[in-house]
Amino acid sequence: MLRTVRPSLVIAISFLALAGVASEPSAARRTAPESEATKVRAVLLQEVALFNQARWQTAWKAYSPRVRSRCSYARFVAAMKPVRRTTGRVTLRRVAIRVAGRRAAAGYRIYAGSKLVGGTTPGNPDLFARVGGRWFDDFDPDGLCPSGGAR
Numbered sequence: 001m002l003r004t005v006r007p008s009l010v011i012a013i014s015f016l017a018l019a020g021v022a023s024e025p026s027a028a029r030r031t032a033p034e035s036e037a038t039k040v041r042a043v044l045l046q047e048v049a050l051f052n053q054a055r056w057q058t059a060w061k062a063y064s065p066r067v068r069s070r071c072s073y074a075r076f077v078a079a080m081k082p083v084r085r086t087t088g089r090v091t092l093r094r095v096a097i098r099v100a101g102r103r104a105a106a107g108y109r110i111y112a113g114s115k116l117v118g119g120t121t122p123g124n125p126d127l128f129a130r131v132g133g134r135w136f137d138d139f140d141p142d143g144l145c146p147s148g149g150a151r
Contacts (some may be wrong), residue, residue, distance in 0.1 A: 027118075040097045040128050046107070052090065054080075067136075067137070090139050093109045096108070102129060104129075
């Protein structure tokens with residue numbers, strides 16, 4: 001089963017930078033949903049890079065304003081550091097993005113080296129929201145600071 005790691009790992013990996021995921025192939029004609037999916041993919045890959053570099057402040061800013069208002073930077077860092085120590089650098093594989101208006105869902109598998117350490121499931125994807133023309137990682141059911149509060 002993919003959900004064998006703590007939910008905070010999936011969240012941390014939502015901050016991931018991924019060298020192992022190829023970008024979408026370029027096409028002469030791209031539909032609007034495809035270009036939006038490319039933007040969401042770019043945010044996800046930037047998060048992976050930031051996670052791998054332990055650049056917590058920039059990673060925290062990849063979350064939507066709604067998430068940041070409910071999960072303080074200090075709480076975020078407290079959740080990310082132990083995950084980074086446990087996994088080391090990670091990559092994503094089998095990345096799939098679905099966009100519907102201002103919402104998007106990402107599916108992927110998380111690897112530390114050649115070992116599968118986590119990922120999403122079809123029923124529990126990584127959610128994204130478009131705010132003012134920019135895509136942000138958004139609330140997930142078991143995501144960042146799931147118990148709520150900005151402590």
